[in-house]
Each structure stands twice: as structure tokens, then as C-alpha cells.
Amino acid sequence: MTAIFKEHESDRRVTSKWWASRIAIYTALFIWMIVCLFPILWTITTSFKLAPDVMKGNLIPWWDFTPRWKGWESIGISPRLIGEVSTVREEFLKRFWNSTIISISAALLAVLLGSLAAYGLSRFSYRFGFMKNSDISFFFLSQMILPPVVLALPFLILYKSLGLLDSRIGLILLYTLMVLPIVIWIMRDQFHGIPIELEEAALVDGLGIWGAFMQIVLPIALPGMVAAFILSLVLCWNEYFFAALLTSSNASTLPVMVASQTGSQGINWWSMAALSSAAILPLVIVAIFLEKYIIKGMAAGAVK
Amino acid sequence: MNTDGDLLHTVTADNISDARKRLGKTMVWGSALLCASMAVLQAAYQAEHISIGFETWRPILYAYMLWATALCLAQVIVNGEKGKRTLFVLPAALFVVSLVIFPLLFALYISFTDWNLASPNGPQPNGFDNLYQMWNDSFYWNALKNMVYYVLAVSVEYVLAFALALLLNAQIRARKFFRVVFLLPLMLSPVAVSWMIGKSMFEVRFGPVSRLIREFGGEPTFFGNPEIARFMIMAMDAWTFIPFMMIMLLAGLQALPREVLEASKVDGASGWQSFKEIVFPLMLPVSVTAVVIRIIFKLKLADVIINVTSGGPGGATDSVTSFIFREYRDRSNVGYGTLLAMVYLVLIVIFVTLLLKLVSRWMERPA
Numbered sequence: 001m002t003a004i005f006k007e008h009e010s011d012r013r014v015t016s017k018w019w020a021s022r023i024a025i026y027t028a029l030f031i032w033m034i035v036c037l038f039p040i041l042w043t044i045t046t047s048f049k050l051a052p053d054v055m056k057g058n059l060i061p062w063w064d065f066t067p068r069w070k071g072w073e074s075i076g077i078s079p080r081l082i083g084e085v086s087t088v089r090e091e092f093l094k095r096f097w098n099s100t101i102i103s104i105s106a107a108l109l110a111v112l113l114g115s116l117a118a119y120g121l122s123r124f125s126y127r128f129g130f131m132k133n134s135d136i137s138f139f140f141l142s143q144m145i146l147p148p149v150v151l152a153l154p155f156l157i158l159y160k161s162l163g164l165l166d167s168r169i170g171l172i173l174l175y176t177l178m179v180l181p182i183v184i185w186i187m188r189d190q191f192h193g194i195p196i197e198l199e200e201a202a203l204v205d206g207l208g209i210w211g212a213f214m215q216i217v218l219p220i221a222l223p224g225m226v227a228a229f230i231l232s233l234v235l236c237w238n239e240y241f242f243a244a245l246l247t248s249s250n251a252s253t254l255p256v257m258v259a260s261q262t263g264s265q266g267i268n269w270w271s272m273a274a275l276s277s278a279a280i281l282p283l284v285i286v287a288i289f290l291e292k293y294i295i296k297g298m299a300a301g302a303v304k
Numbered sequence: 305m306n307t308d309g310d311l312l313h314t315v316t317a318d319n320i321s322d323a324r325k326r327l328g329k330t331m332v333w334g335s336a337l338l339c340a341s342m343a344v345l346q347a348a349y350q351a352e353h354i355s356i357g358f359e360t361w362r363p364i365l366y367a368y369m370l371w372a373t374a375l376c377l378a379q380v381i382v383n384g385e386k387g388k389r390t391l392f393v394l395p396a397a398l399f400v401v402s403l404v405i406f407p408l409l410f411a412l413y414i415s416f417t418d419w420n421l422a423s424p425n426g427p428q429p430n431g432f433d434n435l436y437q438m439w440n441d442s443f444y445w446n447a448l449k450n451m452v453y454y455v456l457a458v459s460v461e462y463v464l465a466f467a468l469a470l471l472l473n474a475q476i477r478a479r480k481f482f483r484v485v486f487l488l489p490l491m492l493s494p495v496a497v498s499w500m501i502g503k504s505m506f507e508v509r510f511g512p513v514s515r516l517i518r519e520f521g522g523e524p525t526f527f528g529n530p531e532i533a534r535f536m537i538m539a540m541d542a543w544t545f546i547p548f549m550m551i552m553l554l555a556g557l558q559a560l561p562r563e564v565l566e567a568s569k570v571d572g573a574s575g576w577q578s579f580k581e582i583v584f585p586l587m588l589p590v591s592v593t594a595v596v597i598r599i600i601f602k603l604k605l606a607d608v609i610i611n612v613t614s615g616g617p618g619g620a621t622d623s624v625t626s627f628i629f630r631e632y633r634d635r636s637n638v639g640y641g642t643l644l645a646m647v648y649l650v651l652i653v654i655f656v657t658l659l660l661k662l663v664s665r666w667m668e669r670p671a
Contacts, residue, residue, distance in 0.1 A: 025471060025474055025476060026476070028467075028471055029471055029476065029482055032468060032471075032486065033482065033485050033486075035543070036485050036486055036488055036489055037485060037488070038505075039497070039500045039501050039505060039543075040488065040492075040500070042500065042504070042505055042512065043496075043500045043504070046504065054510055059512075113395055113396040113399055114396065116391075116392045116393070116395065116396060117392060117393045117395075117396035117397070119392055120389065120390075120392025120393040121392075121393060122311070123311050123312040123392075124311070124312065124389045124392070125311075126389075126390070126393060128397070136393065136397070139397075139400075140396070140400065143400060143404060144597075144600055145600055145603075145652060145653065145656050146404065146649070147603060147604050147624075147625060147645070147648065147649065147652060148604060148606075148625070149604075149606070149624070149625040149628050149629070149645045149648070150408070150411060150645045150646065150648070150649045151404070151407055151408075151411075152629075152632075152645075153411065153414065153628075153632060153638050153641055153642045153645065154407040154408070154410045154411040154414060154642065155407055156632075156638070157410070157414070157638065158407060158410065161360060161361045162360060162361045162362050162365050163359075163360035163361070163362045164362070164365075173403065174403075176399070177399070177400065177403045177404065180396065180399070180400065184396070196311055196312055199312055200312065203312075208388070209312070209385075209388055209389065210388060210391075213392075234490075234491060237493065238492070238493035238494060238495075240493065240494060240495045240607045240610075240611075241606055241607060241610075241625070241629070244610075244629075245629075245632070254493070255493050255494075255495040255496070255607075256495075258493070258495045258496055258499060259495045259610075259611050269504060269510075272499055272503075272504070273500075273504070276496040276499050276500055279493060279495075279496050280491070280492045280493065280496050283491040283492065283493075284488060284491060284492075286491065287484060287487055287488055287490075287491040288484055291480075291483065291484050291487060294487065294551075295483070295487070295551050295554075295555070298548065298551045298552055298555070299551060299552065299554075299555030
């Protein structure tokens with residue numbers, strides 16, 4: 001049946017045009033996919049290569065080179081070394097653990113403070129001195145402009161006199177400050193989307209404003225809070241500048257460890273690749289499984 | 305938004321006794337007094353006027369936190385129901401004020417001293433010497449000029465991001481797969497990226513890209529030539545941050561009203577026409593938000609530069625942040641570095657304010 005209609009001259013033109021646009025779209029998609037994936041693939045494969053494989057530029061495992069664990073052995077993670085005591089692995093795990101604790105606590109603290117502030121600003125009108133609601137919001141959001149370098153040196157000196165230099169607490173406080181505007185931005189949008197009638201009903205039923213917030217609003221806003229949390233987590237995990245300035249041996253994070261390895265001459269490519277892969281892997285996993293929340297977080301506020 | 309009057313009305317009959325009010329005020333002033341007196345004593349100890357004191361200032365920090373907690377609690381004790389409302393915003397406000405305003409004032413003080421952490425004398429106020437030094441510091445001006453280039457690169461990133469968002473919004477299969485893949489670069493830490501791309505893929509001897517160039521008979525230089533090096537930094541930064549703009553634009557595209565697009569199709573608009581006349585104008589607000597936020601992020605650019613080129617060759621890739629970072633790392637020059645940072649902050653504030661003004665005027669203009 002359909003074949004009869006497709007014989008017609010103009011129909012054929014439309015079909016070929018449709019095919020052309022399909023091919024163009026998928027070609028573009030695949031090109032950008034390669035741009036995005038090739039560096040990651042390159043890093044992960046390099047971590048299993050030996051020096052000659054790196055020199056020859058072999059890319060595909062098992063086909064043009066045999067994967068070896070040499071790179072991973074240099075940070076003490078390989079089937080052979082996993083049972084043994086290894087100082088390099090302890091070092092790596094310490095950094096990894098630092099990164100984990102610092103980014104999770106900073107993100108939690110930021111979500112806690114930020115959601116409260118965003119809720120207050122979206123529901124009540126305040127007056128702190130000359131500042132009204134819109135001024136307070138602007139004050140919070142304007143922190144986004146503040147470049148880290150302005151705060152870095154004063155914090156260095158302050159932390160030195162407070163004994164907070166090279167401590168996790170110090171970094172957690174700074175990271176919270178850094179992501180707080182973003183959290184407030186996302187959460188304000190979330191709370192604007194929740195109808196006030198819900199809380200009014202709760203108030204009529206005898207809850208206080210904090211009770212209404214905890215029992216009615218929080219469960220509804222939870223997906224938004226998860227989005228804000230994940231986004232903060234990513235930013236904190238990747239932060240390098242403050243960590244490089246304010247930590248030395250005790251509390252330094254994974255990015256600092258990666259960076260300190262690149263500084264030395266005659267880098268072992270395989271061990272650097274293993275270290276980089278280990279540093280990016282947690283977030284790659286987060287991206288694959290929690291992509292929905294990341295996108296939700298970034299889309300909030302973009303569309304009014 | 306309506307800003308006068310609460311959106312969520314509460315009617316409360318608070319009978320707050322005088323004793324309760326007094327208790328609240330005592331808490332606040334008492335802890336403030338404790339904090340202040342501890343600070344004064346510690347300062348005296350550090351200046352060696354008295355012999356007893358703490359080793360570090362940390363106890364003063366605890367006293368300050370006690371005061372902050374007391375201030376929050378006192379809101380409820382003194383103001384009752386109204387105080388409970390204040391309690392939503394107060395913790396965050398206190399947090400930001402104490403972590404931003406105080407260090408900023410401190411920075412203002414440092415920036416007019418000749419403080420070098422390596423020198424034993426400590427800070428000595430030196431008037432406007434740092435400003436004179438800045439005026440003659442060609443590397444700082446060079447870094448500022450580079451920032452202009454870096455910010456201009458945002459326009460190219462925007463075009464690419466818009467194109468990718470359109471692709472993802474088209475009728476395609478495996479949309480979720482492509483979305484995850486396109487998002488991945490944003491997840492990676494700039495430090496890891498600078499090794500993965502800058503130091504290994506674009507390595508001059510063994511990197512895959514230089515091998516490819518040799519194959520075609522070229523001679524690869526990436527970070528030796530100033531222009532190419534700057535372009536490489538831009539490209540790496542773009543690689544990580546294009547997904548950011550792409551996702552904001554994609555969200556905008558998905559929120560476009562379907563009816564308008566269908567109507568234009570019925571009226572016989574070609575793909576390009578409907579993009580130019582409908583999609584792009586409707587996307588303007590989202591585009592502006594995405595670009596402004598991207599510019600703000602761009603102004604903080606440092607990690608990649610510090611790790612790949614450390615500003616070289618000859619300062620061609622230096623951003624202000626990476627320059628100040630090295631000023632501190634190599635010379636421990638805290639006073640001068642802070643002044644540079646403060647000047648940069650002033651410039652940024654002026655620039656962003658002008659940008660926002662321009663944008664809002666341009667958006668309100670009748671089309």
C-alpha cells in the first residue's frame with residue numbers, strides 16, 4: 001500500500017531530505033560523542049599500558065596491546081597487591097577519604113543552610129536593617145561572583161592563627177560558602193513551585209511553621225534538595241584552588257594529589273593515568289546513575 | 305514577587321514576659337562580651353603584654369560560635385513566633401557574613417601592607433606602594449588582557465552549546481545515552497582533565513594527537529606558541545563547561561510552547577526560519593542566564609592553567625587567579641597578592657553590574 005504513494009516524485013524528495021537530515025544529526029552526535037569520550041577512554045586504557053604501548057600509541061585493549069596492572073600497582077590497587085600492605089595505597093585511600101568526607105559534609109551543610117534560607121525568603125518578608133527580601137536574596141546570590149582568589153589569602157592567614165590550616169573543617173567551611181549561593185538559587189526555585197495552600201492547610205490543622213516546613217514542605221522538595229546536593233558534591237569533589245593553598249599533608253584532597261604528581265619530571269604515564277582514572281571514576285558513576293538529578297539541578301532557575 | 309507582607313500568614317498571640325525578654329538579651333550580650341573579652345586578651349597575649357593566653361585563636365572561634373548560637377536562640381526567646389521565622393534565614397546569613405565580610409575587611413587591611421610570609425617582620429603598612437607596583441606590573445595587566453580573551457571565548461562556547469542542545473532536542477534515538485555522554489566532561493575535575501588532555505593527549509612526543517599531526521606531515525607545537533597555548537587552554541575549559549550551558553539551554557528548549565512551533569510549521573516555515581524567528585527569540589532569556597553564569601564561572605578560571613602551563617609561555621595563558629596563585633606560591637607575597645585580588649574583585653563587580661544592567665535594558669526593549 002504505502003509503496004504506491006512513495007513512488008511519487010515529490011514524496012521521494014521528502015524522504016531523501018528526511019534521510020539527509022537524519023544522517024547529519026547522527027553524524028554530529030557521534031562526532032561530539034567521540035570528543036567527549038575519547039579523553040576518558042584514553043586515560044583508562046593508558047592506566048593498563050606499559051611504556052612501549054604508550055610510545056606506540058596502541059589504543060584498543062587485547063587487540064593491539066595486552067592490558068597490564070602496572071599503572072594500578074603504582075597506587076597499590078591490583079589483584080596482586082590488594083591483599084598486601086602498601087603505603088602508596090594508604091596514601092591514596094587517605095586522600096580519597098578526605099575528598100569524600102569533605103565534599104559530602106560541605107554539600108550537606110550547604111543544603112541544610114541553603115534550603116532553610118531559601119524557604120524563609122520564599123515565604124516570609126524580612127527586614128534586616130535596610131535590607132528587604134530582594135536585597136537579602138541578592139546578597140546571597142552575589143556571593144557567586146566573588147572569585148576564590150580574593151578570599152584565599154586572608155583565609156590562609158586567618159586559618160593559620162585559628163589552627164585550622166590543613167584541617168578538614170577549614171575546607172568544609174570554605175566549600176560550604178562556595179556552593180551555598182548555588183544551593184539557594186536551586187532551592188528558591190523549588191519552593192516557589194510548591195503551593196502555599198498546602199502549608200496554610202497544615203497551619204489550620206495545628207502545625208507550627210517549622211512543623212509545616214518539616215512535615216509538609218520537605219518531603220515535596222526532597223528531589224530538588226537531592227539535585228542541589230549532587231551538584232554541590234560534584235563542585236566540592238573537583239575543587240582544587242583552596243585545597244592546594246590551604247592543605248599540605250594532612251587534609252589534602254584527591255585533586256591536590258593528582259596535581260602534585262604532574263609537577264614532577266618524567267611522569268610515569270601509566271601511574272598518572274591510574275590515579276586520574278581513580279579520581280574521576282566516582283563522579284563518572286554518579287553521572288551515569290544520577291544524571292536526572294544533575295540535569296534537574298542545573299535546569300532549575302534557567303527556566304522561569 | 306510581592307515583597308511586602310508575608311506570603312504565608314500566621315496569626316499568633318505571643319505573650320512574652322519581660323523576664324523572658326531579659327533572658328534572651330542577656331544571652332546575646334553575655335556571649336558577645338565573652339567573645340570580645342577573649343579576643344582582647346588573646347590580642348594582648350600575642351602582643352606580649354600579658355603572659356597567659358591560648359596557643360591559637362581557636363577558642364575565640366568557639367566563643368564566636370557560642371555567640372552565633374545564642375543570637376539564633378534569642379530570636380525565638382525574645383520575639384516568639386516572629387523569631388521562628390527569622391530562624392530560617394539567620395543561620396545562613398550569619399554564616400556568609402562571618403565567612404565573607406570579615407575576611408574581606410581583613411583582606412583590605414592586608415592589601416595595604418608589605419606582608420611577606422617569608423619575612424620575619426610581619427605586616428608593615430606601606431601606604432600605596434602596592435598600587436604603584438601594580439601599575440607598573442606588566443604581567444598583571446597581561447593577565448587581565450588574557451581574561452578578556454577568555455571571556456570572549458564564551459561566545460563560541462555558547463554557539464556550540466546551543467547546537468548540541470538543539471541536537472539533543474531533535475527526534476533522536478538513545479537520547480538519554482547521548483545526554484549522559486555529553487554531560488560527562490562536566491563531572492571531571494579540572495586537574496584530572498588537565499593531565500588527561502593537556503599533559504598526555506597533547507604531549508608533543510608521544511601524545512595521540514601529535515602523532516596524528518605527524519602522520520599528516522605537520523610538526524606539533526601546543527604549549528610552546530603563545531596563541532596556540534591560549535587557544536588550547538580555552539578549548540580545555542570549553543570542553544569541561546560546554547555541557548553546563550548545553551543543559552540549561554536544553555531545559556529552555558524543552559519548555560518552549562509546542563503550539564507555537566507547530567503553528568509555524570503549518571504556516572510553512574522552514575527549519576532555519578522557525579529557528580531564527582521563533583526558537584531563538586523565545587530562548588533569549590535562558591540564553592542570557594546561561595551566558596552570564598558561564599561568564600561568572602569563567603572569571604574564576606585557574607585550575608587548568610596552573611596545572612598545564614603555569615601561565616607560560618611568557619604569561620600568554622595567565623589568568624588573574626593563576627597569576628596571584630603563583631605570586632603567593634613562589635614569592636609568599638601575601639600583601640601584594642591580596643591587593644591584586646582586591647583590584648580584580650572591584651573590576652569584576654563593575655563588569656558584572658554593567659553586564660546585568662545592559663542585559664536587563666536590552667531585554668526590556670520592545671522588539
